[in-house]
Amino acid sequence: MVYEQEVLIVGAGPTGLTLAVDLARRGVRVRIVDAAVEPSRGSRGKGIQPRTQEIFDLLGVMPEIAKAGGLYQRLRFHFGPFSFRGGSLGTRHAPTAATPYPNLLQVPQFKTEGVLRARLAELGVSVEYGRRFESFVQRDDGVEVALSEGVLVRCAYLVGCDGGRSAVRKALGFGLVGSTVEDKTLLVGDVKVEGLSREDWHVWPWARGGMLGLCPMPHSDFFQVTCAKVEDVAGLIESVSKCRVTEVLTSSSYTPQARMVQRYRGGRVFLAGDAAHLHPPTGGQGLNTGVQDAWNLGWKLAWALRGGPDSILDSYQAERLPVAAAVLNLSRTLYVNRSLKRGALTNQLGLHYRESALSSGAPVGELHPGDRMPDGRLPNGQRVFDVLRHPGATLLSRGDSKVLVRPDGYIARIGRDVVDHYAGLPVLRIST
Numbered sequence: 323m324v325y326e327q328e329v330l331i332v333g334a335g336p337t338g339l340t341l342a343v344d345l346a347r348r349g350v351r352v353r354i355v356d357a358a359v360e361p362s363r364g365s366r367g368k369g370i371q372p373r374t375q376e377i378f379d380l381l382g383v384m385p386e387i388a389k390a391g392g393l394y395q396r397l398r399f400h401f402g403p404f405s406f407r408g409g410s411l412g413t414r415h416a417p418t419a420a421t422p423y424p425n426l427l428q429v430p431q432f433k434t435e436g437v438l439r440a441r442l443a444e445l446g447v448s449v450e451y452g453r454r455f456e457s458f459v460q461r462d463d464g465v466e467v468a469l470s471e472g473v474l475v476r477c478a479y480l481v482g483c484d485g486g487r488s489a490v491r492k493a494l495g496f497g498l499v500g501s502t503v504e505d506k507t508l509l510v511g512d513v514k515v516e517g518l519s520r521e522d523w524h525v526w527p528w529a530r531g532g533m534l535g536l537c538p539m540p541h542s543d544f545f546q547v548t549c550a551k552v553e554d555v556a557g558l559i560e561s562v563s564k565c566r567v568t569e570v571l572t573s574s575s576y577t578p579q580a581r582m583v584q585r586y587r588g589g590r591v592f593l594a595g596d597a598a599h600l601h602p603p604t605g606g607q608g609l610n611t612g613v614q615d616a617w618n619l620g621w622k623l624a625w626a627l628r629g630g631p632d633s634i635l636d637s638y639q640a641e642r643l644p645v646a647a648a649v650l651n652l653s654r655t656l657y658v659n660r661s662l663k664r665g666a667l668t669n670q671l672g673l674h675y676r677e678s679a680l681s682s683g684a685p686v687g688e689l690h691p692g693d694r695m696p697d698g699r700l701p702n703g704q705r706v707f708d709v710l711r712h713p714g715a716t717l718l719s720r721g722d723s724k725v726l727v728r729p730d731g732y733i734a735r736i737g738r739d740v741v742d743h744y745a746g747l748p749v750l751r752i753s754t
């Protein structure tokens with residue numbers, strides 16, 4: 323088959339955009355389509371975890387993400403005329419050499435997507451809005467994909483990043499296993515409220531229908547509202563806050579679920595993000611797990627397209643499926659127990675691929691095959707993340723000791739005989 327594209331991505335949410343940026347910077351011919359006629363405007367997935375910030379650093383977008391975001395405020399619980407301040411869902415740790423982004427950052431989702439879209443445009447790729455995925459046919463050497471308005475695209479690989487109702491997942495015939503974690507339908511939206519302090523994240527635990535939250539979004543004049551689904555959200559807010567709602571900017575409903583697929587790959591077709599796993603919003607894991615799926619898949623697709631073994635593509639499911647299962651379990655537990663525990667539990671810095679077939683060798687000091695390569699200074703003075711930002715693998719050596727770092731910044735191998743581990747992939751060699 324003659325491909326028009328090497329990779330077609332369906333869905334331009336945070337997962338699809340991260341994958342598109344990563345593939346484009348690795349020199350892959352990529353096309354990205356979205357059924358919506360324009361970018362989404364909601365703030366919903368607003369918690370950017372420390373590990374995601376590291377990935378955004380490696381993708382070159384962290385300065386813009388930091389500018390768009392802020393640290394989490396403290397919670398203020400309201401009971402009638404009384405209120406008291408509780409803790410925060412975020413931390414305020416000082417950065418260290420190994421962990422430059424120790425805190426959860428609050429960024430409205432549409433701003434995160436905007437930053438990724440701008441980076442993608444710099445790399446010469448634009449999202450095609452108003453193009454809906456309809457069906458695909460797989461051949462031995464590629465995939466023919468039918469989009470709306472009779473558009474046909476031939477590509478080597480298709481990736482469904484098309485969210486919880488994924489049409490790509492349905493076309494693959496993959497079901498979701500799990501359950502809803504709440505009987506009620508909930509509402510998430512963005513509202514302008516006159517006279518309400520923007521210092522705290524306001525919570526009314528006993529509002530009509532259940533808890534109501536108003537979280538001030540950084541560098542903006544609106545709040546994210548979360549509550550039980552109601553017809554008149556402005557009326558509900560005014561009744562508890564005694565403040566006037568001047569505008570309802572966005573509003574959508576969802577039912578918290580904990581469900582995931584049992585397979586991430588069907589031949590040349592892959593799933594990533596909410597298309598593969600649906601989380602309750604507790605713990606801020608959904609968007610972050612999608613970004614990390616994309617980050618895991620990007621370099622593998624790029625290598626497979628340049629002659630890497632097909633088995634590298636199987637490692638995507640082998641590595642990411644257990645992570646999604648663990649993360650799903652965590653966000654379900656936090657939701658069911660109404661737990662406010664966060665920090666190390668949710669920052670995704672400790673997620674690793676130690677059991678992966680791609681990880682080998684013996685640990686040395688803090689470094690363990692399969693773990694994320696921490697930031698810091700190499701003995702030659704270079705910053706580790708600056709070194710890792712290039713699109714290939716990295717071989718760090720000092721005398722006989724060698725550490726091979728994968729193109730996604732995880733340690734592949736520690737030992738003396740690491741040289742041909744990734745034959746065909748560009749390897750940057752650094753003698754420290």
Ligand SMILES: Cc1cc2nc3c(=O)[nH]c(=O)nc-3n(C[C@H](O)[C@H](O)[C@H](O)COP(=O)(O)OP(=O)(O)OC[C@H]3O[C@@H](n4cnc5c(N)ncnc54)[C@H](O)[C@@H]3O)c2cc1C
Pocket residue numbers: 332333334335336337338355356357358362366367368369370431453454455456483484485486487488489490510548576594595596597603605606607608609610611612
């Ligand atoms: C209240 C709330 C709070 C949340 N808080 C957090 C948080 O703090 N941290 C966190 O990590 N996550 C959070 N999330 C979850 C987060 O919003 C999602 O996990 C995230 O949006 C998933 O990204 P995605 O790119 O995989 O899918 P989506 O963002 O759903 O994007 C899918 C895209 O695919 C497009 N599409 C769909 N069907 C088709 C088709 N047939 N053809 C073409 N395009 C199609 C859609 O238009 C859409 O643009 C929260 C969610 C909610 C509701």
